[in-house]
Amino acid sequence: MRTLKKIGLTIVFLSFVIGCDSTTDSKYELEDFIPGDPSIVVSIANIEILQNDLDQNEVFKNIEKNELHRLLSGEHAIVKLIKPKSKSLIGLYKKDSANYDFTLVTKQDSTLFSPDSIGDVISETLSYGEVSLNRVQIENETAFTMVRDSFFLISSSQQLLQETLSEADTEQSNLSKVIDLGDEAELLIIRNKEKIRLSDSLTEALADQLALNISIAADGIRASGVALNNDTLPQLIDVFKGQNPQTNAIAAAHPVDAETSLTFTFNNPDSLFNNLKTFRADFSDLATHPIFETITEVCDLQFKNDRAIIMHSIDAALTNEALIPYLSENSSFRDVDVYDFSNPEIFINQFAPLVNKTRPILAFRLEQFFVFTESMLTAEKIITGFKSNNVLMNSTFFKNASRDLATASSMLLMQFNEEVSRGIANAIYGDMDMIRRSESLKDYRLSALQFSYDRNFAHVNYVCTETVASKQITGSVTQVSSNSLDTDVLIDPQFFSNHRTGGKDIVVQDMANKLHLLSSNGKLLWSKNLQDPVLGKIHEVDILRNGKKQLAFTTKNKLHVIDRNGNTVKPFPINFKDEITQPLSVFDYDNNRKYRFAIVQDEDVLLYDSKGKIVTGFKFKGAGSKIVLPVQHMRMGNKDYILVAEEKGRLHVLSRVGKSRISIDKRFKFSDIPIAEEGSNFVVITSNKTKESISQRGKVSSQKLNVSDSYSFNIDFKTKVTLDDNLLRINGILVELPFGIYTQPALYRANRQTYITLTETQENKVYVYNTSGELISGFPIYGTSTAEIAGRNRTKSMRLLVKGENNEVILYEVQ
Structure with a gap:
């Protein structure tokens, strides 16, 4: 007979729970009370510390509230009242595609369960053989509790607790071994019959069991663990049997704007191919293609609108030779020849399900990497990133993540930017849709899940950490x-x-x-037609002296000044009947924007002011031969020097008004290197590679440069x-x-x-x-x-x- 009582009355099950504080030694372990075949087992070292860490972690704030998260975070109305002082285990059992039952087990003590802080509690005592169970209801939650042999158990299912009683003496060897691997873990999540999402539309059986020791910090999540296969059925992790994990090199060519990528390595392509055929039950006589004989790493990339493949070769010449029958010339971009590729199905045929959608039509080579794309736009994007070193290897977020990853792996699954939330959910919970995309996650740029095969299991690493602007390398x-x-x-x-x-x-x-x-x-802001090429450099000036800049330059017969809107500044342009033979020089003697524009016409130098008027006070009468360099201005001490180099070797050193300031007897074979200022000397590098140093008194010292x-x-x-x-x-x-x-x-x-x-x-x-x-x-x-x-x-x-x-x-x- 069942009896219902309010909290104000004597509550039978509370007396039972609190009174059963047994400290006697037990023949059981926690895992002995996880009945049946749970989908997920969670080991928690200290639930209070864990809940505090979850509360401070931005990722977990965005998790859709499923049963596991409610249990871990303390949002379950009944479980949040349980305060274990030692390790706890939670087993989750799938009821349907979206719902789970749970069982939690921990060591019993007198302060474990504290109902005094809540309002109404409804309870009843149930009998199961010689054992009493307690049914408790708080708010909309119902759970069943019991104590056995100094262990406290609580479950959302009466049937699960009953199964616990009948199965507690059954050896849980596999579970015990995996739990022992993470004995000191803050949070250990074990997922049975683990599947992995390789793409939005493809989920494959990864391993019989995946165990992750998870570290939760304010800046992100890190995890390490193992993937095991105790099943006779083929699992994806088994395709790497016979392979040694290879060093991941593709980050040196991997673009930073991909949404996701799956990279896998191998040292024996025939073995990998045969294992993949076994996994997908392919009984055809298809053999390993020759183009993969010198490949050690393949990366399948997904962008917003298309996909690409990158391969790393240990002998690029042999790989290139094997590819030749499938290539025909298409175009070139930034010195890289891009070819049409005539075998788009080859990657799916050889590597499915690791490659399951990508059908490239273009191919090109970047040093030891061979790249295959579905569009020219993606080809150009990858080439641009590679040529500018804007690749994954050089990104801050990958450098940070690499500290928590092995340098060699069998398989590496990465999600970037907006896809990171799905990567976290896939790695931690096995459910890509559990975490909401959120603005608060924008600084989480990379989710990386890595598997390194080792005999009959694989080492697993996972990392997703914050990379904020202030921490950019x-x-x-x-x-x-x-x-x-x-x-x-x-x-x-x-x-x-x-x-x-x-x-x-x-x-x-x-x-x-x-x-x-x-x-x-x-x-593009504007375009302006000019009749002739610009001579030399375009100068930036402020002839109105109001902070608004203009462009000043010469063409063959004109001196131009153009404002930033593309309009000519009056009275410019100034037209010249004779050809201008050197690029424009602009002098600002006193840094007051009272410019002088120096125009060279063969042997003559004409000086114009900012109003387009010729400077009549400039008295230079012209060179004795053609001027071979743009006129230069230098200021040494409080003196201005204007330098004019002529074809016959004379160097004129003039004052502002064009009068000779220094007399130099020596003649020079001028090169196209501008005259330089070194200390208090002028330096000429001649065409016969002599360094001529000229003092301000006209003394010349020569040095043969060899x-x-x-x-x-x-x-x-x-x-x-x-x-x-x-x-x-x-x-x-x-x-x-x-x-x-x-x-x-x-x-x-x-x-x-x-x-x-x-x-x-x-x-x-x-x-x-x-x-x-x-x-x-x-x-x-x-x-x-x-x-x-x-x-x-x-x-x-x-x-x-x-x-x-x-x-x-x-x-x-x-x-």
Whole structure:
């Protein structure tokens, strides 16, 4: 007979529970009271600490409230009143696709269950043979409790407790062994008959048992454990039998904008292929394809709209040879030949279910990596990332995650950015849909689940940690924009200050003589037709002295000044009957924006002011022969010097008014290296590679350099840079570059630092060094011209501008 009583009355089951505080030794272990065949078993070292950690962890705040989470987090109305002082076990038993029953077992003690803090409790005592069970109802929750042999048990199912009584003496050997592996774990989750979601539409049997020792911290989740197969049925983890986990190399080519990727490795392709055939019950005579004989790693990538495959080869020449019958020429992008690929089904045929959707139609090679894509857009994206070093290996979030992953693995499943929530749920709970996508998870950039096969089981690692902006590693390079003009680029792109944003826009001229202005994110702002090519560099000026900048430059017969809207500033342009023979020089003697524009026409120098009027006070009567370099201005001490180099070797050193300031008797064979200022001397590097140092009194000292014809020399402020073939010297520090053909080093100031850029024009690689001779992290990157650097307003990052393909302008951001 059942009796119901309110909490104010004497409650039989409470007396029973609290009174049964047995401290006698028991022949049982906790796992002996987990009946039947649970879907999930959870071991908790200290439930109070666990609940506190869950409460502070952003990931768990976004979990859909299923039964397991309610039990762990203390949201279950009855279980939250249980305060174990020692380890607890929870077994979950699937009732249907969405609901579970549970059993919790822990050591009994006198303070374990505390009902005094709640309102109404309804209870009744039930009999099962010689044992009494207690049914308790609080709010909308119902549970059954009992104590046996100093263990306290609570379950949502009376039947489960009854099964416990009949099965407690049955040996739980497999469960005991796995629980022992995580004996000190804060949270150990064991999932039986484990399945893994390989894609949105494909779930496969992974292992008979998966056990994860989970560490929960404020910055994320880490886990380690094992995957076991005690079943005679094939499991996915078994396909790696006979394989040694290989070092994961594909991160060096893996793009950072993928949504998910599945990477697997092998050292014996025939064995892997045969194991996969067995797993999928494939009885055909299909054999391993020759293109995979030198492959050790395959990565199946999913993007928002299509998919791709990356393979790592240990002998790229042999892999390339095996691929030739399936390739035909398509196009080229950034010096990479892209081919049509005629065997799109090969990856599914060979590697299903590890590859189950990807059908590539294009193929190309990136060093030791072979890439196959479903579209040209994805091909270009992967090539761009590889050429700019914007790959997974260099990302902050992957570097952080790698500390908790093995360097070699059998299988690595990763989710990125918006897919991270699904990756966490898949790894921890085996259910991709358990965690909501949330703005609070935006700093969780990567979820990585790794398996490394070892004899008859696999080691498992999992990591998902927060990567906030303040923790970003400096030195990463990201492509901001890529703009393709209608015709090829004529002059190297340059930065142009935007007074509205404080940032930098981009100016470039194409082969049709169109001048283009692009915004800082690559948007075309305007185009202006010019009749002729721009001569040399475009200068940035402020002729109205109001902070609004203009572009100043010369073409063959014109001096132009154009505002940032593409409009000509009156009275410019100034037209010249005779041809202008050197690029424009702009002088600002006193840094007061009262500019002088120096125009060279063969032997003559004409000086114009900001109003477009000729400076009549400039009395230089002309050179004795053709002027061979742009006119230069230098200030040493409180004196201004204007330098004019002529073809017959004379160097004129003039005052502001064009009168000779220094008389130099010696004649020089000028090269195309500009005259430099070194200390208090002028320096000329001659075409026969002699360094001529000229004092302010006209005294000349000569030094034979014994350098190559490609020698270059540049000084800016306190930084002196020379390049002799592949030997770069920065303030005397030697940097040995890879052999190649380089542009002249250029010096730029950004964020109070000086940087040196140069480009290798055969491999099309841009290098950036600091004044200590250190290559900036993330370089070299792709580029085909001299690169220009500018600091970003109110940030520590920089922008780098360079030409890409013949008609392409590329903007990078450097952290």
